[in-house]
Amino acid sequence: xxxxxxxxxxxxxxxxxxxxxxxxxxxxxxxxxxxxxxxxxxxxxxxxxxxxxxxxxxxxxxxxxxxxxxxxxxxxxxxxxxxxxxxxxxxxxxxxxxxxxxxxxxxxxxxxxxxxxxxxxxxxxxxxxxxxxxxxxxxxxxxxxxxxxxxxxxxxxxxxxxxxxxxxxxxxxxxxxxxxxxxxxxxxxxxxxxxxxxxxxxxxxxxxxxxxxxxxxxxxxxxxxxxxxxxxxxxxxxxxxxxxx
Amino acid sequence: xxxxxxxxxxxxxxxxxxxxxxxxxxxxxxxxxxxxxxxxxxxxxxxxxxxxxxxxxxxxxxxxxxxxxxxxxxxxxxxxxxxxxxxxxxxxxxxxxxxxxxxxxxxxxxxxxxxxxxxxxxxxxxxxxxxxxxxxxxxxxxxxxxxxxxxxxxxxxxxxxxxxxxxxxxxxxxxxxxxxxxxxxxxxxxxxxxxxxxxxxxxxxxxxxxxxxxxxxxxxxxxxxxxxxxxxxxxxxxxxxxxxxxxxxxxxxxxxxxxxxxxxxxxxxxxxxxxxxxxxxxxxxxxxxxxxxxxxxxxxxxxxxxxxxxxxxxxxxxxxxxxxxxxxxxxxxxxxxxxxxxxxxxxxxxxxxxxxxxxxxxxxxxxxxxxxxxxxxxxxxxxxxxxxxxxxxxxxxxxxxxxxxxxxxxxx
Numbered sequence: 001x002x003x004x005x006x007x008x009x010x011x012x013x014x015x016x017x018x019x020x021x022x023x024x025x026x027x028x029x030x031x032x033x034x035x036x037x038x039x040x041x042x043x044x045x046x047x048x049x050x051x052x053x054x055x056x057x058x059x060x061x062x063x064x065x066x067x068x069x070x071x072x073x074x075x076x077x078x079x080x081x082x083x084x085x086x087x088x089x090x091x092x093x094x095x096x097x098x099x100x101x102x103x104x105x106x107x108x109x110x111x112x113x114x115x116x117x118x119x120x121x122x123x124x125x126x127x128x129x130x131x132x133x134x135x136x137x138x139x140x141x142x143x144x145x146x147x148x149x150x151x152x153x154x155x156x157x158x159x160x161x162x163x164x165x166x167x168x169x170x171x172x173x174x175x176x177x178x179x180x181x182x183x184x185x186x187x188x189x190x191x192x193x194x195x196x197x198x199x200x201x202x203x204x205x206x207x208x209x210x211x212x213x214x215x216x217x218x219x220x221x222x223x224x225x226x227x228x229x230x231x232x233x234x235x236x237x238x239x240x241x242x243x244x245x
Numbered sequence: 246x247x248x249x250x251x252x253x254x255x256x257x258x259x260x261x262x263x264x265x266x267x268x269x270x271x272x273x274x275x276x277x278x279x280x281x282x283x284x285x286x287x288x289x290x291x292x293x294x295x296x297x298x299x300x301x302x303x304x305x306x307x308x309x310x311x312x313x314x315x316x317x318x319x320x321x322x323x324x325x326x327x328x329x330x331x332x333x334x335x336x337x338x339x340x341x342x343x344x345x346x347x348x349x350x351x352x353x354x355x356x357x358x359x360x361x362x363x364x365x366x367x368x369x370x371x372x373x374x375x376x377x378x379x380x381x382x383x384x385x386x387x388x389x390x391x392x393x394x395x396x397x398x399x400x401x402x403x404x405x406x407x408x409x410x411x412x413x414x415x416x417x418x419x420x421x422x423x424x425x426x427x428x429x430x431x432x433x434x435x436x437x438x439x440x441x442x443x444x445x446x447x448x449x450x451x452x453x454x455x456x457x458x459x460x461x462x463x464x465x466x467x468x469x470x471x472x473x474x475x476x477x478x479x480x481x482x483x484x485x486x487x488x489x490x491x492x493x494x495x496x497x498x499x500x501x502x503x504x505x506x507x508x509x510x511x512x513x514x515x516x517x518x519x520x521x522x523x524x525x526x527x528x529x530x531x532x533x534x535x536x537x538x539x540x541x542x543x544x545x546x547x548x549x550x551x552x553x554x555x556x557x558x559x560x561x562x563x564x565x566x567x568x569x570x571x572x573x574x575x576x577x578x579x580x581x582x583x584x585x586x587x588x589x590x591x592x593x594x595x596x597x598x599x600x601x602x603x604x605x606x607x608x609x610x611x612x613x614x615x616x617x618x619x620x621x622x623x624x625x626x627x628x629x630x631x632x633x634x635x636x637x638x639x640x641x642x643x644x645x646x647x648x649x650x651x652x653x654x655x656x657x
Contacts, residue, residue: 128282138289149306198531205289
């Protein structure tokens with residue numbers, strides 16, 4: 001196993017330990033968090049935040065398992081796993097107080113190991129092809145975050161469904177369905193909460209990024225569908241040979 | 246539905262991959278692309294901060310959550326504790342909720358909570374006693390609605406000034422009055438009022454019969470000249486209040502600027518209760534908290550351009566002795582009746598006590614009396630003394646509730 005493989009395993013083990021610790025911290029926050037506010041951040045609703053911590057930590061555990069179990073891994077999967085460690089590792093500092101210091105630090109270290117467990121050029125390539133789509137999905141996650149604090153229930157539902165649709169939209173194939181998902185994910189929630197300023201801003205950004213990423217994906221698909229010449233075959237074969245060497 | 250995959254462009258990262266060998270030259274296209282991606286990333290990061298502020302400060306659901314639950318559950322308990330649940334929704338100075346209750350089988354004892362005073366703003370406890378009177382009124386309405394016939398004794402223990410009232414009760418006929426029904430809807434309407442006036446017969450009917458409240462009366466200021474006279478004193482008092490560091494700091498210390506503070510304290514004035522337009526309120530909650538000085542400037546501006554500019558009528562509760570605690574409690578009961586009757590009639594009411602706060606501050610600090618003669622001039626040189634004042638009108642938008650501590654937190 002070379003250095004990249006060792007880093008990937010290190011990332012996996014750190015993620016696993018940090019994630020399991022995180023689940024335990026979430027359990028403590030959800031059950032007895034209110035009785036130890038100096039450790040759990042003096043939260044108004046420790047039960048809900050504890051459950052959220054457990055869910056986010058479980059994502060880290062799954063990401064870590066992915067890093068450990070797969071014999072081979074694509075750069076996209078590796079970066080997805082890194083995000084699966086880094087995002088919960090960062091977010092839970094605001095859900096579990098001082099109890100999160102240890103799992104947060106472990107997950108963050110694991111996330112960094114996952115990022116450096118592969119070639120920089122490939123990392124760049126993944127980022128360049130998927131970055132705008134990822135940003136659109138991240139905006140969907142932000143919409144869910146806002147929706148869960150909204151009221152009444154119908155607003156929560158519209159925002160949550162819209163946010164999930166927005167998260168999925170960039171990764172759905174075809175042309176009509178992703179655009180429909182993008183519109184469902186942005187317009188209704190922005191309309192019913194127009195006065196908040198934040199949701200219309202988010203909707204405009206998501207529409208802009210989403211439509212741009214769709215156009216890029218369609219262009220890439222057109223290029224991929226174009227028959228390639230012998231010289232292109234030769235270039236591709238050389239690249240594969242380089243990858244396998 | 247099909248999920249897109251990029252397997253054709255996804256090399257496998259196994260153990261034997263070489264180090265990065267690509268050396269791409271920088272083209273204008275790649276630089277522009279990099280700038281675009283960087284800008285997009287920064288915009289998304291910014292919207293992340295925005296979203297977190299929306300989440301953290303409850304922008305999309307103002308005036309809701311645990312601290313506001315007492316406004317929805319005050320009718321739930323059919324016993325005397327339910328009457329306390331009605332009492333804690335009463336108007337009170339700066340939402341300090343300066344009360345404690347002791348409930349037994351045949352009485353409710355009401356106490357002043359001496360830890361919740363404002364020595365710079367209300368040095369002689371004028372407003373605190375008025376607020377306790379407001380709670381007392383709600384308590385009796387709550388008992389009556391639950392089938393108890395209440396009997397009020399004010400200051401039952403002369404040696405204990407914190408023991409404000411004993412409300413004894415026997416079984417009676419349950420009567421839900423219009424005032425009782427309005428308890429859960431009563432708000433301090435700090436937003437603008439429409440230009441419609443309020444007819445004198447409506448004003449005359451608001452206090453209802455007050456024979457049980459000796460020593461108190463209500464004086465209305467309806468004519469433009471009368472309102473202008475009181476407006477100038479109100480604005481001057483606001484300026485003096487914010488120029489007085491002690492008063493300004495004390496008032497600011499009770500202001501709850503974010504949801505964490507509201508959840509923690511469940512008292513004090515909030516952004517939600519300022520009567521702002523929805524967009525302004527959202528921006529105020531998203532942006533960083535304003536400083537005391539900025540908040541003071543905003544209050545002065547609102548006093549000039551909204552509170553006094555759109556008041557259809559001012560009311561001043563007058564008494565024969567402003568220092569007498571029993572009279573203050575009775576004045577509070579009258580004030581609460583007027584506020585509830587106004588609520589039932591679709592009118593908005595905002596308490597505006599900066600003049601009397603300056604009067605008491607000047608007296609407490611040994612300063613020359615400025616505002617006492619100014620207000621007395623407006624009221625007339627002879628006659629009863631002003632205790633508290635407010636404005637009324639037809640509100641142009643609904644007001645949001647203020648946070649309240651739970652009943653369990655005010656029972657001793």
